[in-house]
Amino acid sequence: MMEFPLLEWQDCAYRKWSQLSQCEKAKFSATSSLMDSFMACSSQLQQEEEELLEKLCCDLSVGKEPRAALFYKEEGNKRFGRKQYTAAAVLYSKAISHGSPGTEEIAVCFANRSAVLFYLGHYAECLEDIDRAQEHGYPERLKSKILQRQAECLRKLKQSGFSSIHLPSTESINLTDPTREPAADALCDRLQELKLDRNLKLTNASSSLTMHFSNSKGRHLVASQDIAHGELLIQEEAYVSVIIPDGKPIGGKSTWDISITNCDLYCHHCLQRGLTFLPCNQCSFARYCSPNCRDVAWKRYHYVECSLGSCLLALGVFCHTALRTVLLAGLRQVSEVFNKALKVKTKPQDIVRGAAYNELYCSDYKSLFTLEAHPELQNEEQKFLCGLTSAALCKKLCLDILKAGNEASSLNAETTAEKEKSDMNIIGSAILFHMLQLHCNAQAVTVLQQEYDESAASLVQSKKFSRLATAVFPVLSLLNHSCEPNTSVSFQGRCAMVRACRTIRRGEEVVHCYGPHKLRMGFEERQKLLRDQYFFVCQCEACTEEQRPTLKASCEFCCEKCLSALEGDDILHCFDVSCSHTVRRQQLVLRLQNLQQAVQKAREHIQDNHPDVAVGLLTSCLSEAIEFLSKNHMLIGEIFDLLAQGEASRGDWATAARHLKKSVQIVTQRYGASSLEVGHELFKLAQILFNGCNVEDAMSTIVRAQHILCLHYGPDHCLVQELHEMKTCLLELPGMSGSLESPSHS
Numbered sequence: 001m002m003e004f005p006l007l008e009w010q011d012c013a014y015r016k017w018s019q020l021s022q023c024e025k026a027k028f029s030a031t032s033s034l035m036d037s038f039m040a041c042s043s044q045l046q047q048e049e050e051e052l053l054e055k056l057c058c059d060l061s062v063g064k065e066p067r068a069a070l071f072y073k074e075e076g077n078k079r080f081g082r083k084q085y086t087a088a089a090v091l092y093s094k095a096i097s098h099g100s101p102g103t104e105e106i107a108v109c110f111a112n113r114s115a116v117l118f119y120l121g122h123y124a125e126c127l128e129d130i131d132r133a134q135e136h137g138y139p140e141r142l143k144s145k146i147l148q149r150q151a152e153c154l155r156k157l158k159q160s161g162f163s164s165i166h167l168p169s170t171e172s173i174n175l176t177d178p179t180r181e182p183a184a185d186a187l188c189d190r191l192q193e194l195k196l197d198r199n200l201k202l203t204n205a206s207s208s209l210t211m212h213f214s215n216s217k218g219r220h221l222v223a224s225q226d227i228a229h230g231e232l233l234i235q236e237e238a239y240v241s242v243i244i245p246d247g248k249p250i251g252g253k254s255t256w257d258i259s260i261t262n263c264d265l266y267c268h269h270c271l272q273r274g275l276t277f278l279p280c281n282q283c284s285f286a287r288y289c290s291p292n293c294r295d296v297a298w299k300r301y302h303y304v305e306c307s308l309g310s311c312l313l314a315l316g317v318f319c320h321t322a323l324r325t326v327l328l329a330g331l332r333q334v335s336e337v338f339n340k341a342l343k344v345k346t347k348p349q350d351i352v353r354g355a356a357y358n359e360l361y362c363s364d365y366k367s368l369f370t371l372e373a374h375p376e377l378q379n380e381e382q383k384f385l386c387g388l389t390s391a392a393l394c395k396k397l398c399l400d401i402l403k404a405g406n407e408a409s410s411l412n413a414e415t416t417a418e419k420e421k422s423d424m425n426i427i428g429s430a431i432l433f434h435m436l437q438l439h440c441n442a443q444a445v446t447v448l449q450q451e452y453d454e455s456a457a458s459l460v461q462s463k464k465f466s467r468l469a470t471a472v473f474p475v476l477s478l479l480n481h482s483c484e485p486n487t488s489v490s491f492q493g494r495c496a497m498v499r500a501c502r503t504i505r506r507g508e509e510v511v512h513c514y515g516p517h518k519l520r521m522g523f524e525e526r527q528k529l530l531r532d533q534y535f536f537v538c539q540c541e542a543c544t545e546e547q548r549p550t551l552k553a554s555c556e557f558c559c560e561k562c563l564s565a566l567e568g569d570d571i572l573h574c575f576d577v578s579c580s581h582t583v584r585r586q587q588l589v590l591r592l593q594n595l596q597q598a599v600q601k602a603r604e605h606i607q608d609n610h611p612d613v614a615v616g617l618l619t620s621c622l623s624e625a626i627e628f629l630s631k632n633h634m635l636i637g638e639i640f641d642l643l644a645q646g647e648a649s650r651g652d653w654a655t656a657a658r659h660l661k662k663s664v665q666i667v668t669q670r671y672g673a674s675s676l677e678v679g680h681e682l683f684k685l686a687q688i689l690f691n692g693c694n695v696e697d698a699m700s701t702i703v704r705a706q707h708i709l710c711l712h713y714g715p716d717h718c719l720v721q722e723l724h725e726m727k728t729c730l731l732e733l734p735g736m737s738g739s740l741e742s743p744s745h746s
Helices: 007-018 022-028 034-044 047-058 066-081 085-098 104-119 123-135 140-160 182-193 291-315 317-329 331-343 348-357 365-369 380-396 405-410 417-441 523-534 541-546 585-607 611-628 634-649 653-671 676-691 695-713 718-731
Strands: 209-214 218-223 232-237 240-243 443-449 464-472 487-492 495-500 509-512 553-558 565-568 571-574 582-584
Touching (some): 007 047, 007 380, 022 034, 034 417, 047 291, 047 380, 066 085, 066 104, 085 104, 104 123, 104 140, 291 380, 317 331, 317 365, 317 380, 317 464, 331 365, 331 417, 417 464, 443 487, 487 509, 523 541, 553 585, 571 585, 585 634, 634 653, 634 676, 653 676, 676 695, 676 718
Antiparallel strands (some): 209 218, 232 495, 487 495, 565 571, 571 582
16 A cells, blocks of 8 residues: 555565564554654664665656656657547656656657647647747757647637636635645635635534534534535535655656556646646656646745656555645644644643634645544554654654745754754654554545546447545544445545535534445445544444344345345355255355456456457356346455446447436436436446437436536536536437437546
């Protein structure tokens, strides 16, 4: 997991822990302060650990490599020749990130990327890349190409009557951020329109919410009035967010990665999706959607992080997020908070009650600091790993760099060596505290994962979520967990939006799911995960209900003889008393695993654009599945879903629609008619019906999908907008009949 340091560093820390004396280990007990723990780790950091970290950093270079720039440009040219435009744009961006400013190489890469954008119809962005190519010295001998493209772009934009340049998203504005750009002020009216400026105790939250405190639940949010299904309750920009690196950066002996990852498709500052990224001028890892994002990131945190890039990759996302939290807060504020809470030993309960009843709770560092870290409950060995990691990072940090930037004028220029050491101990303790805090309060920012090879298989999009970033949302973190929540959380850039996923009555606690949902995970597994990561025993309604004695039946398997449900533990027997069939559970489990492997092979055939092979294999899988799996088993739904993708790739839209309708039925049975899962399935069905020119069914499906997705995501979400575009297209048809051209949804 990218949250934690590389395994080599973890192994080193655990070996060192095993060699400590009991007296030394006592410094990490539940009663020890984090300052004592950090200082103990600093004294334990020896040359051996520093050399190991240096070695790991060498294998994770984020420097600019001219050979990589040439390689990625050539790979981009290959994808462009195959008309794989998204992949080509990403590879040109990779080349740009390794290029040196002001060189012909980087100028050519910008020009090549402008050609991709032209074919994708992104004319305004194409013009921007043409300007960049010229700024970096695009050769005169080739200028006729980009000037012709420039003229064609201007003509296209004039014909369309609008520019495709996107304004800043209203979803990512934080009313409490004093450093936000002046242009953001004009967009705050949107938040006022959404009635998220009227809560006198919680920023970025609906007035329908009030914060309560109890010894058993801690701080939690309660509905102060009835809340309608789909109502927006919280819209909050992350205090801190760090994109998750999901591809190994270039190293001395590594091969250059040409796969497309989230790091290639989303801005490393605002987390908005795009294709025209600009690199950091110093490193090859950080990429931004605009000069503004690049400048803001540098000013707030990247001025320190840039030179530590390989070190932060080695030490993990939690360490990186903890450091960025400290940088965003600033040394002065961190010192003030820690001196008050740690040195004078302020009780956490006093801080919590004060925040709950006496002060405005904002999305700021002071509120973030009051979120639970549970250092007294965390494993001592884990605390040592986090402490040694923060000590190693602090060893790399130069205090003079930390004091640069915004705070330079406020710090004493004659800081003594003793004061520097004291400051570094505060910084290290803060990083350790926030690393522990992230175990309980980190929020995964998720995005819909899509295929990017422009193949026929992408005509029906696979709507699976992938983790884009790790973030902390102080207001969102006030929501307690339930395995059957009454809210759903979605993201647009760095902004989290919480909506009611059902009607919530006045006085009812407002809760969301920390991950283990009752429809996706069994009771014992949920309880273990919540105990291990969040240090509590879940007593939500779903868990309480599942603890009651019930008939032991398996809803997973059915009888091969009569198709009735099977019940039992190790030996399963038919629920129908007239049937004497029995079977070992393990036998069916192995059969299920083999079937899952076959389905995975079929999925790979679809991704490789071999739909005929995939459909044949899936048909065989379906015949076997219905022999021993319950009719609403999710694997059967998955097979129908893949069959729909395969048939759509072959152009048989009618058959694809029949398969996907069966998948919708199974998903509805499992998750409920208004669930987000059903919304995604209906979206895919709408795509198939639209492409297959089935106008009436397409229109009704679009309306259903739009209603469900709007309840969970809101009207501005990209999926809702795409459905709106399909609906508009259908409404323009005379009498809602006729044929449609099949557009490519890639």
